[in-house]
Amino acid sequence: MKKRWICLFVENEIGVLARISGLFSSKSYNIESLTVGTTEDPTISRMTISMISDDKTFEQIKKQLNRSVEVIKVVDYTTVPIYMKEILYVKVSSCSEKDKSEIFRIAQVYGLKVIDYNKNSVIVEWVEKESKIDEMIELLKNTFPNRVEIVRGGSVAIESISVSNR
Amino acid sequence: MWITGAELFVKALKEEGVKTLFAYPGGSAIDLFDALYGQKDIDVVLPRHEQALVHAADGYARSTGKVGVCLVTSGPGATNLVTGIATANYDSVPLVCFTGQVPTSLIGNDAFQEVDTVxxxxxxxKYAVTVRKREDLGRIIHNAFYIAKSGKPGVVVVDIPKDIQLELGSDEIPKEIHIRGYNPNTSVHIGQVNKALEVVEKAKRPVFLLGGGINVAHANEKMTELAEKMGMPVITTIMGKGAIPTNHELYVGNLGIHGSYAANTAISKCDVLFSIGTRFNDRITGKIEKFANKATIIHVDIDPASISRNISVNIPIVGDANNAIEALLKRAKHLDIDEWRQEVAAWRDDFPITMKTEENEKNNVLTPEYIIKAINRNYKNAIITTDVGQNQLWTTQYIEIDENKRLLTSGGLGTMGYGLPSAIGAKIGCPHKEVVSINGDGGIQMNIQELATAVSQELPITICIFNNGYLGNVRQWQEMFYNKRYSLTCLKYTKSCKRDCANCTNKQTTYTPDFVKLAQSYGAKGIRVFKKEEVVEAFKEAKKNKTTPTIIEFIIPDNLNVLPMVKPGNTLDDMVMEKGVK
Structure with missing residues (x-):
């Protein structure tokens, strides 16, 4: 079992997202994350999907996706060099002054952006690799137990031009 | 010229060459029906239930090789299609199903007879789409037919809202096909073909395993030629039955949980398994880890997703069965495997599937084997359809199929209620063939209303009912694996029963319905057969009816099982051969 990434070009039509997610659920494949948005061609949507599976199941998933009429192209991102980032928003509430300076320090060290705050709360924003976001969430949860609200976006990815950058 | 969506719909069907449409009207489809009124090119058939309607279209498609076409209304019309869509799609049958839909302005409002059909x-x-713009209608219909019949055939559903049916627009239908997400690959990779042949030529114990793909591709003649050229024994799945004539000297039999001893043994002993058009379903493999575990496996399939899915394949060949067989024919040589051929033939001849047990012979029991063999003798140019259950399994064991015959059966989904409506569709599609439908007393009642369709269409089909008073296949499992706890399988149950079927004291209960009277009430003929001696006479009677269907009800014992049988979880060569023997 290992983590896989697929980039999917699909028709930008009503029901296609349901078709793709339905394909995963009907075969009992579990989606870790899925992001979707339109491309430079407004009739085509691009999905970035991550899942954890063994080799055999992953092969089957790719074949199943490929044979869907609505799927234009399937690209396996598991082994190709790509840029891949995820967005993270964290709101920390019930902050003391000390908490706030702690948040600001974390933001400074790691390069998070503080985008909003008031007397009691702070919102930070971060665009990073999934693994780093996992670690950041861990850090913030430990530092401010039961006071963090976390929103993460699911990764999007693009093939790199020259070098490996994962 | 500007025409309505409904008029364009009719025009498009004509351009696709549709001759027969299976249709049931309703509010959201009424405009499509109005456009069909009075035209002469398309024969519109009205079944009595939408589920039967789609099975009829399925039988039409399987028997003719053309696309079967359905038209129903929104809501319940569409939901009633569901079973038939799954049935056809599972067995790679090309259908295009049109469903009416509430007007686009009402979609999502929980309008009357609205469901999210797609x-x-x-x-x-295979593909489902709602038409959202009038200008897309022509293209969508044209694409629908192409998608249904190309690649691995399947079902396409086109959902047409009422306002689109009424809207005026261009009468043009695009001729070309451009679907960027759909380019089925049908040609085969010659390198893989050569590799496969190299392996086969070195083999000592090779066999062909042929599935429904041969019948779907109508590649039977070429396949027979290939088997003869190579001199390689042929085993089929249920869906592959008839891939080569069943009376051919190279034909071994069906494999699987009710397959023949020879077929299952040959699969277990073979060193090369050359499979074409099968997906290695659990019903044929038995315990999967042990399936053909001595063999190098070659697998030809049009669907890449079927390859190395259930079993891992050594040499995959993606492509249409027809093209693959042609490529093989050009290169194949006769194999020097006389000894193996004789060994397999000896298993086949020494251990035939039969119900001629000492007890059955002594009591002169009317067995399904006897009836089906009589069908073999009396119907030479025929389409045979089955329902699902014991009637189907016995048919696949005993029916003989050659180039003049075809077997239609719901193999993948196993849909009860398939037998009668598919026979209706087959007879409409092939009026010059005899059509015999083999059913159990359970399944026939799931679409019995179609007698009205058969009568109104003046279809002289022969409808056999093997009546054992039970949902026999489940009863058999209950007898063999559930300690004779016959839970809910007796169809003669009445309120006064004690629900202790193993010690039944109520055997004289009359069966409901009386199928002979039922046939008569529909204006069909009904014959009841109790004894072997009456069988041939019944078929003769049935053949006299040139414009009416005939029901022949065969009263058979309730304790006949389908044997041999591989117990669940066992390997293929570990079979229960006789009743009572463990």
Missing amino acids: GIVRNIC
């Missing part, structure tokens, strides 16, 4: 059928068909 949402419901999405996972059981």
Whole structure:
């Protein structure tokens, strides 16, 4: 079992997202994350999907996706060099002054952006690799137990031009 | 010229060459029906239930090789199609199903007879789409037919809202096909073909395993030629039955949980398994880890997703069975495997599947084997359809199929209620063939209303009912694996029963319905057969009816099982051969 990434070009039509997610659920494949948005061609949507599976199941998933009429192209991102980032928003509430300076320090060290705050709360924003976001969430949860609200976006990815950058 | 969507719909069907449409009207489809009124090119058939309607279209498609076409209304019309869509799609039958839909302005409002048709059928068909703009209608219909019949054939559902049916627009239908997400690959990779032949030529114990793909591709003649050229024994799945004539000297039999001893043994002993058009379903493999575990496996399939899915394949060949067989024919040589051929033939001849047990012979029991063999003798140019259950399994064991015959059966989904409506569709599609439908007393009642369709269409089909008073296949499992706890399988149950079927004291209960009277009430003929001696006479009687269907009800014992049988979880060569023997 290992983590896989697929980039999917699909028709930008009503029901296609349901078709793709339905394909995963009907075969009992579990989606870790899925992001979707339109491309430079407004009739085509691009999905970035991550899942954890063994080799055999992953092969089957790719074949199943490929044979869907609505799927234009399937690209396996598991082994190709790509840029891949995820967005993270964290709101920390019930902050003391000390908490706030702690948040600001974390933001400074790691390069998070503080985008909003008031007397009691702070919102930070971060665009990073999934693994780093996992670690950041861990850090913030430990530092401010039961006071963090976390929103993460699911990764999007693009093939790199020259070098490996994962 | 500007025409309505409904008029364009009719025009498009004509351009696709549709001759027969299976249709049931309703509010959201009424404009399509109005456009069909009075035209002469398309024969519109009205079944009595939408589920039977889609099975009829399925039988039409399987028997003719053309696309079967359905038209129903929104809501319940569409939901009634669901079982038939799954049935056809599972067995790679090309259908295009048109469903009416509430006007686009009402979609999502929980309008009267509104369901999300595309949402419901999405996972059981090849492609489903709602037409959202009048200008797309012609292109969508043209694409629908192409998608249904190309590549691995399947079901396409086209959902047409009422306002689109009424809207005026261009009468033009695009001729070309451009679907960027759909380019089925049918040609085969010659390198893989050569590799496969190299392996086969070195083999000592090779066999062909042929599935429904041969019948779907109508590649039977070429396949027979290939088997003869190579001199290689042929085993089929249920869906592959008839891939080469069943009386051919190279034909071994069906494999699987009710397959023949020879077929299952040959699969277990073979060193090369050359499979074409089968997906290695659990019903044929038995315990999967042990399936053909001595063999190098070659697998030809048009669907890449079927390859190395259930078993891992050594040499995959993606492509249409027809093209693959042609490529093989050009290169194949006769194999020097006389000894193996004789060994397999000896298993086949020494251990035939039969119900001629000492007890059955002594009591002169009317067995399904006897009836089906009589069908073999009396119907030479025929399409045979089955329902699902014991009647189907016995048929696949005993029916003989050659180039003049075809077997239609719901193999993948196993849909009860398939037998009668598929026979209706087959007879409409092939009026010059005799059509015999083999059913159990359970399944026939799931679409018995179609007698009205058969009568009104003046179809002289022969409808056999093997009546054992039970849902026999489940009863058999209950007898063999559930300690004779016959839970809910007796169809003669009445309120006064004690629900202790193993010690039944109520055997004289009359059966409901009386199938002979039922046939008569529909204006069909009904014959009841109790004894072997009456069988041939019944078929003769049935053949006299040139414009009416005939029901022949065969009263058979309730304790006949389908044997041999591989117990669940066992390997293929570990079979229960006789009743009572463990």
